[in-house]
Amino acid sequence: VKPLTEALVDLAEEARSYDVAERVIRRARRRRWLPRPGLVVAVAASLVVVLGIGAVVRVLSTLADTGVDGSGEPRIASPLITELIESPTRGSLAGDDAYTETLRKEIAGDRLGGGPFGIGGDPLPEDPGDLRVLFAGDVPGGRRIAIVATAAGRPMTATFEGSAGASARRLRLAHWGDLDAPVLMELGPRYSLLLGPAGFAVEVSERPRYRADGTVERTWAPEPAGVVLRATDSIPPGLRVRLSRAGTVLYEGNVPAPGRNVSASVDPAPLFNRGVAVPDTARQVAQALATSSGLGNADAQYVVLWSDEYTVDDPGGGGSGVGGIATVIALTPDGGGPYLTYAFDANKPPTGRNHPTGAGVLGNPAAALIVMRLPHWTPSPTDDLQVIAPPAAVRVEVVRDGAVVASAPLTNGVGRFALAAPVEVTVRALDAAGNPVAETRFSDNIAQRRSATGEPDIQGW
């Protein structure tokens, strides 16, 4: 008997009998349409910077969701989601009742089956009166879209699409998903659309000012249309939207601009000789930062805060070896700016990885202290925490519950210490006399997702 085979057979005894046949057959019966590939988007999202093509996309937290809760029961809409569902139609066809009525009759009872990820899909209600058209109209890029929500049964949305000016009967299903947030974001190839429940004040802010003390200053202006709809190629840097009612913020976050074409050049020499120059890595990180923040060389000076060679342990085998890592800031005339860290493996061409703690907003780079967990190719996080400190610092102390739990020397302000995740610690950078020159908190618990400009996304539901 082969020992590994025996062990696997033994482990497999833990399996239950996953009797999914009837569920699978039910879904097969319902299916009538095949979706066309589309960018499925929602607000509860994490940021992924796709290097090389320079696009920014957001992915649903519910991509692999089956649409039922743990007990197997369908979800019920929360009051805020119900407010969204019952909001009047927005978009250029908002007043065209004949159009929306035709669309609802056309799609009532149709089946949404077998999503792009193999799971998901249910019938739309048979009664057109149980369907709501949340948005209908022409959007940048010569397209017309309609976003429909279910007002009965499991809360879902489905987006239908056609060429600009298309009749309701010519719209085709593009994608669908569970409606599990009261704010919807729809990212097309040429447009970004965000809408929430009617009755919330919608404000936008663009071109934030990054101050030398690390704060971000914004000016907000009302968005009278009540929805944010922009052509992606004209979205200004740092466009951010806020939905609020009676002073309570329902949502605040950046408006992504997938496919935005902004380029940035960078001097690969690291500031204060922190690390060694890795020019290709620095260039790629600067480009990723430019794409996500929208800041070009006219808006900011790109500076390498730290860079080094980076040894990658890729369990897949292909990327293992010595690659590069760099932290780059887009330093604006106000003295601060967003920064981003990426590591690249030894593949040709290299593939990059980030870690959420390696990005944010920084003030004066000569005084700032960054602590980040290093990107990893392995399924579990690395124990290594990287420090980028003011050049006068020669040592860091790591404090937890009042006790020093780690320390490390710094060379030109950079160094590394090991603490297995998850940790919540205070990190102090000390000069040669032992005086603190900077201090920051580090936590592996990323409670709030951050936008491309390093500002937190607020989801008040």
Added chain:
Amino acid sequence: VDGYDDFREFVRARLGRLSKAAYLLSGNHAEAEDLLQAALIKVVRRWDRVVAAGDPEAYVRKVLYHEHVGMWRRRRWMEQPVPDVPDRRATPDSSDGTVRRLVLKQALARLTGRQRAVVVLRYFEDLSEVDTARVLGCSVGTVKSQTSHALRRLRHLAPELNDLLTEETEVER
């Protein structure tokens, strides 16, 4: 009779084996159920053609393993830092079956999707390298290298399982 009786019968007869394979690939019950459901949804849609092709079992296995690799890739991008790291005993007693099962499970969870698929196909399904390559749609050379990577990784992650992993030398000879 609803036209799915053959499919229903096929799944019923193989549910135990399919469930076990899905569990070994996924490592937990919820994901195993998702995986099996996703794979069978793809199969049922073309069931008539699958049957007509003559080997539905091979087809189902192929879809299951491809779905597993695809799910692993998609979830990797969605991963966030975990709030806590699973504990591992410093010196587990390898004669203790429960501990060995736990250690093997944790070590399998740290393989890539394809490595895990290769291990399950080769050592649980007991397929040859040629048949494994056929299921995964890759070359025999890739199966060999992935097997080698996977076993080396398992040995690195769980040295206490070394007694299980002696087959690597046999594979590479």
